[in-house]
Amino acid sequence: MPTTHSWRKSSYSPNAGNCVYVRNDRDGSLRLRESDAPDTVLTTNRTTFDTFIRAAKAGHFDRLTTT
Secondary structure, eight states: OOBSSOOEEOTTSOSSSOOEEEEEBTTSEEEEEETTEEEEEEEEEHHHHHHHHHHHHTTTTGGGOOO
16 A cells, blocks of 8 residues: 555544544545554545544534434
């Protein structure tokens, strides 16, 4: 997998073992992984990820949690 950058830890992740990492690749893809399962990588593009983040901040997914 060609990379232009190495994995970066989210500034919102604490120093504990539950960190989110992100990487931009040369092909324009954005890759995400979680420190507890580093071999599981989600791949998306910047536009889709930005749309997801805006929707999450707006609360569009708040009702998806179960009690």
